[in-house]
Amino acid sequence: xxxxxxxxxxxxxxxxxxxxxxxxxxxxxxxxxxxxxxxxxxxxxxxxxxxxxxxxxxxxxxxxxxxxxxxxxxxxxxxxxxxxxxxxxxxxxxxxxxxxxxxxxxxxxxxxxxxxxxxxxxxxxxxxxxxxxxxxxxxxxxxxxxxxxxxxxxxxxxxxxxxxxxxxxxxxxxxxxxxxxxxxxxxxxxxxxxxxxxxxxxxxxxxxxxxxxxxxxxxxxxxxxxxxxxxxxxxxxxxxxxxxxxxxxxxxxxxxxxxxxxxxxxxxxxxxxxxxxxxxxxxxxxxx
Amino acid sequence: xxxxxxxxxxxxxxxxxxxxxxxxxxxxxxxxxxxxxxxxxxxxxxxxxxxxxxxxxxxxxxxxxxxxxxxxxxxxxxxxxxxxxxxxxxxxxxxxxxxxxxxxxxxxxxxxxxxxxxxxxxxxxxxxxxxxxxxxxxxxxxxxxxxxxxxxxxxxxxxxxxxxxxxxxxxxxxxxxxxxxxxxxxxxxxxxxxxxxxxxxxxxxxxxxxxxxxxxxxxxxxxxxxxxxxxxxxxxxxxxxxxxxxxxxxxxxxxxxxxxxxxxxxxxxxxxxxxxxxxxxxxxxxxxxxxxxxxxxxxxxxxxxxxxxxxxxxxxxxxx
Amino acid sequence: xxxxxxxxxxxxxxxxxxxxxxxxxxxxxxxxxxxxxxxxxxxxxxxxxxxxxxxxxxxxxxxxxxxxxxxxxxxxxxxxxxxxxxxxxxxxxxxxxxxxxxxxxxxxxxxxxxxxxxxxxxxxxxxxxxxxxxxxxxxxxxxxxxxxxxxxxxxxxxxxxxxxxxxxxxxxxxxxxxxxxxxxxxxxxxxxxxxxxxxxxxxxxxxxxxxxxxxxxxxxxxxxxxxxxxxxxxxxxxxxxxxxxxxxxxxxxxxxxxxxxx
Numbered sequence: 001x002x003x004x005x006x007x008x009x010x011x012x013x014x015x016x017x018x019x020x021x022x023x024x025x026x027x028x029x030x031x032x033x034x035x036x037x038x039x040x041x042x043x044x045x046x047x048x049x050x051x052x053x054x055x056x057x058x059x060x061x062x063x064x065x066x067x068x069x070x071x072x073x074x075x076x077x078x079x080x081x082x083x084x085x086x087x088x089x090x091x092x093x094x095x096x097x098x099x100x101x102x103x104x105x106x107x108x109x110x111x112x113x114x115x116x117x118x119x120x121x122x123x124x125x126x127x128x129x130x131x132x133x134x135x136x137x138x139x140x141x142x143x144x145x146x147x148x149x150x151x152x153x154x155x156x157x158x159x160x161x162x163x164x165x166x167x168x169x170x171x172x173x174x175x176x177x178x179x180x181x182x183x184x185x186x187x188x189x190x191x192x193x194x195x196x197x198x199x200x201x202x203x204x205x206x207x208x209x210x211x212x213x214x215x216x217x218x219x220x221x222x223x224x225x226x227x228x229x230x231x232x233x234x235x236x237x238x239x240x241x242x243x244x245x246x247x248x249x250x251x252x253x254x255x256x257x258x259x260x261x262x263x264x265x266x267x268x269x270x271x272x273x274x275x276x277x278x279x280x281x282x283x284x285x286x287x288x
Numbered sequence: 289x290x291x292x293x294x295x296x297x298x299x300x301x302x303x304x305x306x307x308x309x310x311x312x313x314x315x316x317x318x319x320x321x322x323x324x325x326x327x328x329x330x331x332x333x334x335x336x337x338x339x340x341x342x343x344x345x346x347x348x349x350x351x352x353x354x355x356x357x358x359x360x361x362x363x364x365x366x367x368x369x370x371x372x373x374x375x376x377x378x379x380x381x382x383x384x385x386x387x388x389x390x391x392x393x394x395x396x397x398x399x400x401x402x403x404x405x406x407x408x409x410x411x412x413x414x415x416x417x418x419x420x421x422x423x424x425x426x427x428x429x430x431x432x433x434x435x436x437x438x439x440x441x442x443x444x445x446x447x448x449x450x451x452x453x454x455x456x457x458x459x460x461x462x463x464x465x466x467x468x469x470x471x472x473x474x475x476x477x478x479x480x481x482x483x484x485x486x487x488x489x490x491x492x493x494x495x496x497x498x499x500x501x502x503x504x505x506x507x508x509x510x511x512x513x514x515x516x517x518x519x520x521x522x523x524x525x526x527x528x529x530x531x532x533x534x535x536x537x538x539x540x541x542x543x544x545x546x547x548x549x550x551x552x553x554x555x556x557x558x559x560x561x562x563x564x565x566x567x568x569x570x571x572x573x574x575x576x577x578x579x580x581x582x583x584x585x586x587x588x589x590x591x592x593x594x595x596x597x598x599x600x601x602x603x604x605x606x607x608x
Numbered sequence: 609x610x611x612x613x614x615x616x617x618x619x620x621x622x623x624x625x626x627x628x629x630x631x632x633x634x635x636x637x638x639x640x641x642x643x644x645x646x647x648x649x650x651x652x653x654x655x656x657x658x659x660x661x662x663x664x665x666x667x668x669x670x671x672x673x674x675x676x677x678x679x680x681x682x683x684x685x686x687x688x689x690x691x692x693x694x695x696x697x698x699x700x701x702x703x704x705x706x707x708x709x710x711x712x713x714x715x716x717x718x719x720x721x722x723x724x725x726x727x728x729x730x731x732x733x734x735x736x737x738x739x740x741x742x743x744x745x746x747x748x749x750x751x752x753x754x755x756x757x758x759x760x761x762x763x764x765x766x767x768x769x770x771x772x773x774x775x776x777x778x779x780x781x782x783x784x785x786x787x788x789x790x791x792x793x794x795x796x797x798x799x800x801x802x803x804x805x806x807x808x809x810x811x812x813x814x815x816x817x818x819x820x821x822x823x824x825x826x827x828x829x830x831x832x833x834x835x836x837x838x839x840x841x842x843x844x845x846x847x848x849x850x851x852x853x854x855x856x857x858x859x860x861x862x863x864x865x866x867x868x869x870x
Contacts, residue, residue: 033402081581081585084585085584085585088588089345089588090345090347090401091341091345091347091544092584092588094347094402094405095536095540095580095584096580096581096584096585098533098536098577098580099577099578099580099581099584100577100581101577102533102573102574102576102577102580103573103574103577103578103581104577105573105574105577106568106571106572106573106574106575106576106577107571107574109570109571109573109574110568110570110571110574113570114570220406220409220413223402223406224406224410227402227403227406231402231403256421258417258420258421259417259421261413261417262410262413262414262417262418264410265410265411265413265414266414268406268407268410269395269407269410272399272403272407273395276398276399276403464728464729467727467728467729467730467734468724468727468728470730470738471722471727471730471734471738472716472717472720472722472727472738473724473727474727475710475713475714475716475717476714476717478703478705478706478710478714479703479706479711479714481703481705482702482703482704482705482706483701483702483703483704485665485685485697485701486697486701486702486703486777487703487714488664488665488684488685488686488689489663489685489686489689489694489695489697489701489778490686490689490694490714490715490717490718490777490781491686491689491690491717491718491781492686492714492717492718493684493686494686500724545705
């Protein structure tokens with residue numbers, strides 16, 4: 001029983017990890033917390049739904065198109081809004097991405113309504129029995145895909161020239177530009193990757209959770225995961241995502257289900273008061 | 289001489305507006321009273337957030353939570369102690385909201401920026417979950433009815449009496465906030481917004497002033513909440529959880545950090561659904577998001593900021 | 609050796625290191641009442657770090673700091689300010705969204721005694737005290753020749769004026785000791801000469817002790833009573849300007865290893 005819940009938790013945690021990783025990548029590159037991250041995920045999942053169900057296209061066409069759509073929306077957000085606000089006041093950036101969030105919400109509600117839709121399963125098939133443990137193919141598929149994506153992202157960031165440029169940027173903007181990294185292009189790239197990760201998470205999540213405009217609320221949980229892991233650390237986001245996923249799946253056994261929604265928040269508070277910079281975070285000193 | 293005249297003009301026009309508002313029940317319909325009441329309540333709650341964001345750079349998602357807390361707290365104690373007159377309930381709610389603000393702020397204000405924003409968001413969402421969880425007290429998902437305010441033997445169930453109460457509290461809020469903005473505390477809060485290190489070097493106790501500010505803002509949120517409970521007479525947690533963006537919109541449109549921005553912003557934000565509602569019924573979020581973006585990108589100081597800079601531009605041109 | 613009655617600030621063997629690098633290494637010094645005392649040294653010598661320890665932004669990992677008879681080693685910046693220490697910053701830390709007057713009014717914080725409840729209703733006590741503060745602020749503004757820009761927003765002013773506003777803000781604290789971090793940086797020849805006179809008159813007319821970090825050698829030599837030279841967080845030598853100018857170790861610290869700023 002607990003083991004099955006643990007696997008459920010790993011599946012949920014994978015989604016959180018993917019969404020948080022995108023958030024952190026964007027934050028590292030442009031110093032902006034993207035409150036529209038979940039909305040990019042939501043609307044691109046709707047695009048996938050439209051192509052798959054409404055137009056009847058196969059997965060192999062629909063999913064790549066939806067992912068590209070997410071990347072484009074993310075890049076446009078960066079180009080048209082965020083770039084003009086970076087360096088200004090903190091509240092302005094928060095409100096800017098909140099504005100994008102609400103625009104995407106409005107578009108999705110207008111086109112698809114606020115109803116709930118069933119999203120076709122990507123990983124089909126019956127339960128797999130492993131001893132006493134019942135494994136759901138969808139969960140296994142989600143966990144495996146997530147691990148593959150984390151590995152690919154890791155290789156991209158460490159082994160490719162563009163990836164190392166991106167990492168240089170996240171460590172020191174000025175030095176990176178001196179080293180010849182095209183900073184503005186990197187900003188856009190970071191946002192595009194963030195959008196991609198969000199869309200992947202969306203199509204992985206939708207089959208289990210149903211598809212609705214409310215899906216975008218995941219932004220806040222994902223931010224909490226990222227903070228728990230130590231904001232600004234990509235692998236911290238992965239740890240935070242899995243922690244929250246596992247706790248939210250197992251704890252409802254011991255506490256009333258209605259309270260499940262506050263598990264991430266409680267976890268966040270506990271971590272922040274034990275270590276205000278998050279699990280992997282480091283302290284920074286402002287110079288004067 | 290001229291500035292004295294200007295001050296007299298300003299004060300007398302303010303008095304005129306307040307008198308017109310207090311007499312409003314005599315000449316406008318109940319529906320309009322309700323609408324103006326909601327505008328004033330939103331302005332009170334937004335004023336709380338305005339002081340936090342605009343003066344202390346404390347970005348809080350907690351204001352809907354504090355408003356909900358005030359509403360439910362007021363509603364529950366007026367049900368438990370029906371003999372309490374409404375001024376007492378109002379004061380008790382204000383004190384309780386301030387206390388909750390203090391308790392939440394004390395640990396959370398160690399965090400900054402996005403971290404603080406998320407902690408306050410967590411507070412709000414946790415509160416909504418708890419409201420639905422303790423359904424024997426709050427009615428849970430079904431909601432709860434609010435007993436009309438009483439004053440001694442009088443039952444003030446008419447919208448007119450509740451409206452006048454809202455006007456009085458609204459005027460007091462503006463009065464207090466404008467006083468604070470000119471004072472030692474106002475200077476301290478704004479200096480924290482502009483630079484904590486420099487503020488500390490001037491002997492300003494950052495932690496204490498921020499906590500004071502957060503407590504003050506939460507108190508306004510709670511007071512707005514109890515007035516809202518009285519005005520609509522019925523409560524559900526969802527009323528508050530969907531308000532998330534409203535207060536930011538009000539501030540951005542009106543002008544963050546200005547004394548009158550929240551009021552102006554509330555008026556405009558209440559009019560928008562009347563104007564665009566028919567056109568965009570499904571997609572009002574699109575309209576709100578677009579307004580937010582337009583202001584943040586083009587007029588980050590809001591309407592008041594825009595007028596302000598227009599006036600100073602004209603003035604300096606006149607001098608040159 | 610030390611005359612504690614006459615000294616306003618005493619550092620005893622303070623050290624701090626960041627990531628294994630000793631930014632300040634067993635530094636001791638003694639600033640006398642009403643003296644103009646300069647800290648000089650090459651970039652990275654630990655001058656600003658020492659300032660940050662004195663004003664409480666950093667906590668010394670060893671040693672102690674005494675300010676007018678009080679041990680301030682473990683006090684917070686705002687507590688130290690209350691004891692009468694004002695400072696400016698190397699890269700201006702002005703309140704950019706506020707007017708010049710409001711920047712200085714904010715510095716009257718600790719000289720204002722009204723409480724929050726009085727301020728809510730803005731009674732006569734609050735207004736009277738505000739009037740007094742405003743008078744004091746305008747006194748300082750005219751002392752600094754800033755009377756004309758009192759109502760301007762800080763961001764609308766040029767850099768040299770902004771620097772004077774920051775100096776004014778520190779003076780509005782009515783400090784006993786004023787810490788100036790590179791007050792002449794970014795100023796031209798004429799402005800630097802004006803600043804020299806200003807610092808002398810801050811000491812002479814206002815009776816404030818001045819501790820400054822400065823790279824402009826001609827200014828340092830002309831206004832300072834005593835100078836300490838730091839390198840790698842350590843004292844190289846300490847003395848009156850003539851002694852410093854003729855000390856071989858100073859020349860070596862500046863020319864021997866790194867680019868000179870003199």
